[in-house]
Structure formats: structure tokens, C-alpha cells
Amino acid sequence: MAPVNTILDRKLVFHSLGAVSEGLRMAEATCQQRGLQFTEIRRSVLECMWQSGQPIGAYELLRMLGQKFGRPLSPPTVYRALEFLQEQGFVTRIETKNAFVPCAFPDRDHACVFFICDQCGNSFEVQNAKAEALFEEDAGNLGFRIDKRVIELQGACASCLSLEATGN
Amino acid sequence: MAPVNTILDRKLVFHSLGAVSEGLRMAEATCQQRGLQFTEIRRSVLECMWQSGQPIGAYELLRMLGQKFGRPLSPPTVYRALEFLQEQGFVTRIETKNAFVPCAFPDRDHACVFFICDQCGNSFEVQNAKAEALFEEDAGNLGFRIDKRVIELQGACASCLSLEATGN
DNA sequence: GCACGAAATGTTATAACGTTGCATATCGAA
């Protein structure tokens, strides 16, 4: 029990290619379960984001989808898909980059905590239940009701740091 | 000692009018100490922000300063002032609002933690050293070096909640 | 005071991001 909780509380997920089909399947199943349409566009947007492995902007998605569909799409199309995916918890907006990433734990209610590398652009999602509790405590002292939490930690990732140390 | 640390770690500051002149004086003194120019524009931008009491956008600042100076200013003017004020730690950008607020603790190295009310727009800054330590621990596990921390908690503030409960 | 480099600001244009409003098409259930 203890190790399980530890893993869940402090899980670490790389947005890697291996997770693409898994992420899509999960989203599709959830939509079916909720009676919502997992349309071609919505699927494609989510797929691009899983494949990318880093936060990706709306207009870059627009270009990628234009390629994929063989015709130009317009901004509202992408923004509407992103809105849907965010509402369903499949996608989180990265405020510091005006960009979007798939959520690594769409099945759990949590504060997404992102580590974002300024050099390679990769992002890593973590959960930290203890930190959530601390903020909830602050909120209690303020009489504040928290609806949404944005936690984005920027800096340099392990691989960029090691490159920096060795290769210069 | 213990109570003092407690206060500093979990201090709560309302961006109230009372702090305007204090905030400006402190910024001016710090600039002098660092051999930097606290120019009319920089001062005016910071003053508007302290007076506002809530996150304020660059283009709204632009309009306010246009009024104040009796001539239209251009975006780069305001953005350059904001950049300077951020570099000096006097101002923090609120990523979720594309807006800016004065930092409540410009003299301390810390992660600014903001509670932002969606209804009245007011923001409250807090420090939470324990949460900072937890994220640092996560970073250690990832081999990640944190350079910048963005923590923004959105929801409803105490006064808005009480209004909601009573007056409807 | 004057010369000079550094810092700050002025100015114009444009990039990047996001939304509104309305028309059309598609879906899902009666």
C-alpha cells in the first residue's frame, strides 16, 4: 500500500513516443464512456501532441494538421479541439509557453506539475500530493477556494545538463 | 525565532493602496544601490501596478500611461519597462492572465505563489518554503535544475465567497 | 562645458496568439 501510494503521488512520466497509442486509446475509451464524440480532428490534435513530446503551440498544430489533412485549417478549428480536450482532462495548457501538452494522468484529479526545459523544450509531468495539501492549507488560511492550479517549473533537464557538463 | 520564520514563510500581502509609496520607495532605493536608473517611465509603470491592486495588462498600462503623459506611448516602451522591473524582482508576470503585479517580497529570493480570484480579479501573494522544498526534491529526482517557478492558484477569494453566500 | 560610449526611449511595422459571429455540415435519436 505505501509503495503504491508513493508511486502514484510522485509519478514521473516522460511524454515519450511509446505512450502515443496508449494515450489515444484511453481518450477514446473515456469519450465513449461519457457519450462524447472523439472526432477525427480531436483525435488528430491529441495525436500530434503525444507525438511531439514537448509543449506545442496552437498555430504549429494548425500547420501540422494542414499537412495531414491536405487542406488548410483555421484557428478556431484547432482551438475548439483544444478546448474539448482540456475540458475532458486529456490536455493541459502550458501558460508560460502558450502551448499544450497531453496530461500524463488524465484519469486522476490532480494538480499537473510540469518541469519544462528551456534548452531542449521537453516537458515532464509530476504529481506532488504533499505540495497540493500545502497550498490547500494556505487557501484555507485565506478563505480562498481553489478551482484551478498552474504549476510550471522551468530550467534545465538532466540530459541538457549533462551535455552542458561534458560536450560544452 | 520560530514565529518570525513562520510569518516570513507564510506571509500574506494584499496589494493595497497603503503599500504604493512604500513599494516605490523600496524600488528606488534598490536601483540606486545597484547603480540602475529608476526612470520616470519605470516609476510610472510600477506606480500604476501598485495602485491597481490587481494584475494589469501591458496594453492597459499603455493606456493609463498615455493618459498620464498626455501623449500616446507605444508597446515597446511599456514592455521594456516591465522587463526591467521583472529583472530587478519588483514585478512578476501572471502567466494565466497575460498581466503583471508587483512582487510583495522583492527583497527575498522566493517562488511567488499567487492566489487569483476569477470573480473580482484581485491577487494575493504568499510564500511557501515547504512547497518550494518539495518541488526541489522532485527536481533532484529528475536531475532537473529549476531556474524559474510559476505557481498560480485560481478560484474565488474570501470576500467573493461571502458575497456569494449572503447576497447571492 | 564638451566629447564620447552606454543606456534608455521613440517609431514603425509585424509576428504570434486567440476570439467572435454566422453559415454549413454531421451526428444521434425519435
Add this chain to the structure above:
DNA sequence: TTCGATATGCAACGTTATAACATTTCGTGC
């Protein structure tokens, strides 16, 4: 198949932020 609800197409516009280059102001040494 009809009909309301949902999703998409499309054009225009609004907001936020930056690039590039000219000009002014500041601070220092002469």
C-alpha cells in the same frame, strides 16, 4: 427521414508581444 444538438468551415477581427532601426538622454572623463 426528420429534427434538434453538436461539430466544423470560414472570414474577419482583437489582443498580446517583439523586431529593427533611429534618436535622445545619461554618466563619466577630459
